[in-house]
Amino acid sequence: MASMRDIKRRRVSIQSTQQITKAMKLVSTVKLQRAKARAEKSQTYFQSMYQTVISMMEKSGYMDHPYMKPNASGKKAVIAITSNRGLAGGYNSNIVKLVDGNGWNKEDVLIYAIGKKGRDALKRKGYEVISDESEMINEPLFSDAQILCDKILEAYSNGEIGEIYLAYTHFKNTVSHIPTLLKLLPVDLEEAAEKSDVETEGSDKTLMNYEPEETEALNMIIPKYVTSLIYGALVEAVASENGARMQAMDSATSNAEEMIDHLELQYNRARQGHITQELTEIIGGAEALSN
């Protein structure tokens, strides 16, 4: 049996770890509340933007526009949104797994990383990370999303990339966060119809008109669409990150509690054993003297 001093030392060390995890949990709880309020506010915009653009495309029929059809390049751009800091349970590795487990050829994937953890993990796995906007995740701004969007759309129109995907963690509620891979461009109607829960009734098949004319309107609308989706994903990712960290720290705290209880029991047992032993020794000594 370990000595009393060893057990005590171990318990103290676990206790201080527990204090840290407890504090981290509190911090992420506060951050989560703020991020959650933000995510909920922007979610309507995010969702209606997606649905509006999809329904617009549905009513437009076939369009000869660069944003609507795959171009010659076989490269895929993936915007991977993770966090800058760890200790958030499976939050970061889920995104990495999502990107990695897709069966894509590594040479064909270009990573636009947001978040250091995802960037490093994807780099280790052998993906090419061509842009790193990790500061963005600390305080997501609409203008940040715009800059990133401009960069990606430029690469897209130059034919450097053929498809744009967005990998982020969807914030469903405080306890459930779903890693999601969303195809931004070219707009894929069949896939989108499956995902969005809007009932696509065949009743309204009147063709959509555009003002200004089609190509010009799409040139203006698509960047807005991509930007707002990126922004929405950023905001949701921040909320998910804090939610994930809160959960991770909560279970770490209760694990520490369990260990402390266990060690306390061991310590008391050792103490009792120690006292009993000392008593036996004293009694033994006294008996030896009296004889």
Next chain:
Amino acid sequence: MADNTFKLKIISPERTFYEGEVIMFECRTTEGEIGILKNHIPLTAVLAPGVARIHETESVEKAALISGFVEILQDEVTVLAEIAEWPDEIDVKRAEEARIRAERRLMEKKSHTNLARASLALQRSIARIEAAKK
């Protein structure tokens, strides 16, 4: 409810700006001002900075809409605006300052990109000032 109304939704990144049944919705697009009544043909238009008027059954509300686009379906209109403000939220002084600044920059006529940006800023500030006027 009278049956000449349709559903209007104005959504900005920060909030759902407006949602309700309206008779007419007027806004400024890149092609000019348009007024939308019920049973409009499906149309997607890109917004230009300007004042939007929301005609409810009894009253007319004004708002400044700055960039975004509007999707018009037969009985539903959705506006996705990047910036939307009610008159009482607009800081007139700031808008006035922005207008003067933009005008000055336009007078200077330096580089091409700055010009485009300045004229957009000018439109934005004018839209705000107009919307804030009673």
